[in-house]
Amino acid sequence: MKTKQVIDHITNWLKDYAANAKMNGFVVGVSGGVDSAVVSALCAKTGLRTLCVELPIHQSLEQVTRAQEHITHLKRKFSNVTNVQVDLTQTFDTFGKTVPQVEESPKLHLAMANVRARLRMTTLYYFAGLHNYLVAGTGNKVEDFGVGFFTKYGDGGVDLSPLADLMKSEVYEIAKELDVIESIVIAAPTDGLFGDSRSDEDQIGASYDELEWAMKEAEAGKTEEDFSGRQQEVFRIYKMRHRANKHKMEPIPVCNVPLDLK
Missing domain, CATH: 3.40.50.620 (HUPs)
Incomplete structure (x- = not known):
């Protein structure tokens, strides 16, 4: 960089x-x-x-x-x-x-x-x-x-x-x-949100270096089956959190009411 x-x-x-x-x-x-x-x-x-x-x-x-x-x-x-x-x-x-x-x-x-x-x-x-x-x-x-x-x-x-x-x-x-x-x-x-010494890695289960790797692999189209051992575990953690928190990353859903109902 x-x-x-x-x-x-x-x-x-x-x-x-x-x-x-x-x-x-x-x-x-x-x-x-x-x-x-x-x-x-x-x-x-x-x-x-x-x-x-x-x-x-x-x-x-x-x-x-x-x-x-x-x-x-x-x-x-x-x-x-x-x-x-x-x-x-x-x-x-x-x-x-x-x-x-x-x-x-x-x-x-x-x-x-x-x-x-x-x-x-x-x-x-x-x-x-x-x-x-x-x-x-x-x-x-x-x-x-x-x-x-x-x-x-x-x-x-x-x-x-x-x-x-x-x-x-x-x-x-x-x-x-x-x-x-x-x-x-x-x-x-x-994140300092729990009033104790837990780190981000403690909460997530993976380091930022590992998550960066997983993010790049996911963006390249890889799946969990492409890996084994620790890599598979990290990839699974990444995908699980990405799915669970998708609502944070996307615009708020809007219910579009059909014009003929207005």
């Missing part, structure tokens, strides 16, 4: 999009992960106002520290970067106490994890509305169009997606070129 040229291309795309939309800049949720670090750095490079928002909800100190270190590093390099922290822990806890109480279960834990993501989306759009900013998404190609590893109307609720045509490995290449701090580059990817 021509990393420097890709960075310039995305930066110019962001700048042009904001200008055409008559928006003042960007708001990015910064989590302490590599994707949000890269997106915030790319937004900063446009020269437009870039608001980095920390949105902890029972977050691990390690993730919070990485996010703060990245923001400090970014502000040293770019005068157009500002930041704010909104601790949503109490809001999240209040929501959990307000809805009807149900027994502990994996479905409950997943539902509440998605609540975290949707509270964060709501907060980002609050700041976007205040300042006439665009909400910049942080999803990469494998997450957004491969396995659908994002929350619908949570981290999937954005105005534009600068990384959605890049594989995770390509995001890491860009991170190195942009001088993203090492603690973020070497950290295990995690």
Whole structure:
């Protein structure tokens, strides 16, 4: 990949999009992960106002520290970067106490994890509305169009997606070129939605390198029977998640009423 040229291309795309939309800049949720670090750095490079928002909800100190270190590093390099922290822990806890109480279960834990993501989306759009900013998404190609590893109307609720045509490995290449701090580059990817240390790989059952391979093989028309052992297992994981999360990747179904019924 021509990393420097890709960075310039995305930066110019962001700048042009904001200008055409008559928006003042960007708001990015910064989590302490590599994707949000890269997106915030790319937004900063446009020269437009870039608001980095920390949105902890029972977050691990390690993730919070990485996010703060990245923001400090970014502000040293770019005068157009500002930041704010909104601790949503109490809001999240209040929501959990307000809805009807149900027994502990994996479905409950997943539902509440998605609540975290949707509270964060709501907060980002609050700041976007205040300042006439665009909400910049942080999803990469494998997450957004491969396995659908994002929350619908949570981290999937954005105005534009600068990384959605890049594989995770390509995001890491860009991170190195942009001088993203090492603690973020070497950290295990995690969505941080469960209040524990589980990584994305723990949740999905495959690494991003494996998922990239499976996505390319699936796009080439391969089937599960073409592989064996670990490759077959990874391919099966990819296909299963792709099918299950297809509703996230396609437009909302619209019931078209025949004209003669209107």
